[in-house]
Structures are given as C-alpha cells and as structure tokens.
Amino acid sequence: xxxxxxxxxxxxxxxxxxxxxxxxxxxxxxxxxxxxxxxxxxxxxxxxxxxxxxxxxxxxxxxxxxxxxxxxxxxxxxxxxxxxxxxxxxxxxxxxxxxxxxxxxxxxxxxxxxxxxxxxxxxxxxxxxxxxxxxxxxxxxxxxxxxxxxxxxxxxxxxxxxxxxxxxxxxxxxxxxxxxxxxxxxxxxxxxxxxxxxxxxxxxxxxxxxxxxxxxxxxxxxxxxxxxxxxxxxxxxxxxxxxxxxxxxxxxxxxxxxxxxxxxxxxxxxxxxxxxxxxxxxxxxxxxxxxxxxxxxxxxxxxxxxxxxxxxxxxxxxxxxxxxxxxxxxxxxxxxxxxxxxxxxxxxxxxxxxxxxxxxxxxxxxxxxxxxxxxxxxxxxxxxxxxxxxxxxxxxxxxxxxxxxxxxxxxxxxxxxxxxxxxxxxxxxxxxxxxxxxxxxxxxxxxxxxxxxxxxxxxxxxxxxxxxxxxxxxxxxxxxxxxxx
Amino acid sequence: xxxxxxxxxxxxxxxxxxxxxxxxxxxxxxxxxxxxxxxxxxxxxxxxxxxxxxxxxxxxxxxxxxxxxxxxxxxxxxxxxxxxxxxxxxxxxxxx
Numbered sequence: 001x002x003x004x005x006x007x008x009x010x011x012x013x014x015x016x017x018x019x020x021x022x023x024x025x026x027x028x029x030x031x032x033x034x035x036x037x038x039x040x041x042x043x044x045x046x047x048x049x050x051x052x053x054x055x056x057x058x059x060x061x062x063x064x065x066x067x068x069x070x071x072x073x074x075x076x077x078x079x080x081x082x083x084x085x086x087x088x089x090x091x092x093x094x095x096x097x098x099x100x101x102x103x104x105x106x107x108x109x110x111x112x113x114x115x116x117x118x119x120x121x122x123x124x125x126x127x128x129x130x131x132x133x134x135x136x137x138x139x140x141x142x143x144x145x146x147x148x149x150x151x152x153x154x155x156x157x158x159x160x161x162x163x164x165x166x167x168x169x170x171x172x173x174x175x176x177x178x179x180x181x182x183x184x185x186x187x188x189x190x191x192x193x194x195x196x197x198x199x200x201x202x203x204x205x206x207x208x209x210x211x212x213x214x215x216x217x218x219x220x221x222x223x224x225x226x227x228x229x230x231x232x233x234x235x236x237x238x239x240x241x242x243x244x245x246x247x248x249x250x251x252x253x254x255x256x257x258x259x260x261x262x263x264x265x266x267x268x269x270x271x272x273x274x275x276x277x278x279x280x281x282x283x284x285x286x287x288x289x290x291x292x293x294x295x296x297x298x299x300x301x302x303x304x305x306x307x308x309x310x311x312x313x314x315x316x317x318x319x320x321x322x323x324x325x326x327x328x329x330x331x332x333x334x335x336x337x338x339x340x341x342x343x344x345x346x347x348x349x350x351x352x353x354x355x356x357x358x359x360x361x362x363x364x365x366x367x368x369x370x371x372x373x374x375x376x377x378x379x380x381x382x383x384x385x386x387x388x389x390x391x392x393x394x395x396x397x398x399x400x401x402x403x404x405x406x407x408x409x410x411x412x413x414x415x416x417x418x419x420x421x422x423x424x425x426x427x428x429x430x431x432x433x434x435x436x437x438x439x440x441x442x443x444x445x446x447x448x449x450x451x452x453x454x455x456x457x458x459x460x461x462x463x464x465x466x467x468x469x470x471x472x473x474x475x476x477x478x479x480x481x482x483x484x485x
Numbered sequence: 486x487x488x489x490x491x492x493x494x495x496x497x498x499x500x501x502x503x504x505x506x507x508x509x510x511x512x513x514x515x516x517x518x519x520x521x522x523x524x525x526x527x528x529x530x531x532x533x534x535x536x537x538x539x540x541x542x543x544x545x546x547x548x549x550x551x552x553x554x555x556x557x558x559x560x561x562x563x564x565x566x567x568x569x570x571x572x573x574x575x576x577x578x579x580x581x
Contacts, residue, residue, distance in 0.1 A: 297530070335576075340502055340504035356503070370524075
C-alpha cells in the first residue's frame, strides 16, 4: 500500500497497520495532510488545522491504545485546548479554548489525535452549513450541493477521505442529516450518554456529541472511547458503557424493526423512498421482522422543536455579551448600546432569527401558550416512542426526505430549511439514540447523491442500533463507494 | 396562540439585547410570522393530562460532594477577554 492510500482507510484498518508498525502515526498524519491539501480547496471542510501540535502528539502516542495514533477532526463547537473554537461565528472569531471538552480529554486518553476543527452552521443552527460566517462547505459528491448540516464540515471531510473520522453535534439531526447527504455513518447518542462539558451549548436539553465515520465499526470505537458519566455534566447518565465494538456481528434473527406509518408523508423524494424500502427488504432478508408502528404526534415535531430549541438557544446565547470573551463593539455609549451592537455585529442572520423567536416564546404572556404547550407536546412525542418500543427493538426510516440540495436553494426560506429535519428531530425531543447509515444513491442531473437509512433505538440501546446498522452495512457495498473529488 | 400582529420583532429584539437593522426587522417579521403560523398546529393537541417535559430523559436533583479542585488561573480565565487590566475584565460603565 502506498502512503497516499492511507487516508482512505477505516480507523479499524488503519489501526492494524499502526500496531504492526507498518506505518507510524507521523506518516499517517503526513498522508492525511497531503490528502487535505489536495481536496480542501474544493470542499472547504476545515476552519483550522494544527498539524504541528498533532505531530508532537504523534511522536509520543501509544498505538496500542484503543484509538492510538488515529487523527480525529472536531466540529468547531467543541473545545480543544489551545485551538480556536469559533462555532462558525464572527462573535468567537478570535476565541482560543483554554481547556479540553470531556469528549476530547477521553479521546486523547484513548490515543486519538484531535488535529483540526471543521466548518459548521453558526452555533449549529442550520441544515446545510451555509450559515457559517466563515465559508461554505461543499458536498464531495457534487460540489454544487450542500453537505448537510450543521456538522457539514466533519461529514464532508470524512466523505472525501480528508479525515478518518469526525466529531459532530446533533440537536435536531445535525449529525445524522449531513451523514446521510454526504454518504457516511453518523450517530446521535441517547441524551446523557456523552458528556456535553466543553461543548458550546445551543439547546441544552437536546444537544449530544457523536461521531461521523466511514463505517459502523469505526463509530462504535469512538463511542466506546467517549461515552459515559462525567461529573462536570449533571445531565450525563451514570449507566455503565457497554462494549459497543464487541456487540457488533450478531445476526438479526428475531430482531423486530418498526416502520412508522406517519413517516410515509408526501414530499419524500421517490428515489429516497425506494432506496429505504429496499433497505428494509434487505434487513428482512437478514432475519429481521418488520412491524408497522405508529408515532401519532410526529407531525408536531418540527413546531415543538423550533419553539424549544430556540427558547433554549436564546437563553444560552445570552452569554455572548462581549464581556468575558469574543467580539465587543467599539466605543459603546452605554451598556445597552454595548450589548445591542456587540450582538448585532457578532451574530449572523439565522442566529438572530432564532434568538428573536426564542425570546418571544419565553416572553411574558406567551410562555404558557407557546413554551409550556410545546413541552407538553414534547412529552406526548416521547410517549409515542415509549409505546412503539414496547412492540419493536428499533425503528427504521429515511434520515432525510431528500438527497443533498443545491447551495443557495433554501437560504431565503427558513421554514423550508427547518422541514429538512422532519425525520430526525423527534429523536432529540424524546432523548433516544439514532444512527444514519448509507443505503443507496439518487441520480440527479448526472450526479450520484448518497441516501441515508435512519435507525432509531431506545434510550441507551446504542448496542442494538450498532448491531442492526452493522449487519445492514456488511451486507451491502454502499459504504465502499467514494466520491471523485 | 399568538397571531402574527402580536408578534413584534422590534420589541422582542429589545428584550433580547440584540440590535437589528430595519431590513432585518422587516424580513424577520415576515419569516417568523410564517414559522408561528406553521406552529399553530400545536393548538390542536389535547395536552390536558400531560406534564411538561423539560428533558427527554427525566433526571432531577443531581447532587455531588462540594469538593474544591484546581480550576482556571486568572490568566486563563482572562485569556479571551476583549478588554482587561490588572487581572480584571474591563466592562462598559454601568453607573454614572
């Protein structure tokens, strides 16, 4: 194998070479750097890269650790000590993290090397990565299309072999949807499974950090290294972390998979429907039993999500006031002018829109009618899943109702952009886990665009969704196809 | 639920301490009125017997021992400050 072939490897394969001393961690980083230099001008997935620091870590890393010597790309909303953490926003343009997020601390302890920060929608608000204040990331399968979002930088980098794996965050689909549109694997862990300490908060009751990878096995390896209780995050769950990797490989005999009738809605791209139906047939042929289930409150998911997520965001983003960190407006005449102009200059349009909506939802006179009502409907959505999971082990659906759309196509219509989350955001509202795995391609105007299958599991039942996703993946070759960048 | 006329972007932007240009105010007024109209469907739902869920995974009263531990030094805490002096954040004048 030539050095230039290294970046195409999965983590699992890379690790065998590292442990057999056929390559060194330094050579791995050098080959990745060459690949990034080759494709980055086209896809623009990264906001910053610190190879010098990474090479220093590579010199001393123990390759026998679970992720020993594996470089990992990190969404620029997760703090990595000494690196920038812009959240894709002008307001944090000069910010440098003074500490590691818990997930980074754990990945480092497992031998991984966080070497670069990836592009994203500003403060993770978006489904296309076009809301970044810095630049636009392009889909490696078709450079005129979006990679999905908000974790679009990590998704595009992994898809283009410009990263072995990436971290993303998922508040309403921001890992699974870009994974689907870019043709990689993406995992949204159960709420509380992964620490949020060091993740810049968007909507605290919905946010989770998860991996974007080339295979299900790689995702399980990263989850195993970073999941678990953290004393710095009171919402992290104390339950022990199962061995996600050793649980792979079990067959699907007797596994019951639910297909929600409410997910057969109008507006799903016919090529997406047909690929997902074929995937369900394939799962059946692998031994799974397909069962009809009902999630009656699905249709309210988007409305609930945009009230609760924006309400939480309006409170979380109050910290960006130009006092302790970040941008500050010049020569304010008084404190209100200081706040008002700092935030006007520092935030982009989508963030402003959501702060306004969230502030309204929480304001006197509307709090009960909007916010509390949305929380109650959230509870009904959660109960829908509890009832469905009494009948089935997991639920399958498309991840996104359509393949990657054109750059600029949705930016003028926020509501149309919000509807892209229709199959993903109820999982965040209910706190359950989900994974997107490649399940085919749509042919659109001569382009081949990836389609994702979403598998949803009960809270803390990551082993089950990994088992199903792995069995499906291993019986197909979608994950082996690569874009020609 | 609120009708569009009750939703006043200019007023809410003051509550949010977020200045907007006139163009932004007009644009958000239209765009967010569309979102609020879409969300009116939440009125249909019977929520009479349902509790409000703040989290998907209900957890309450998480306690731990209150133990001192190492944390940021003053230099680290100030490392990103837009304006600092004498190991302090310098803020815009609050009182006359």
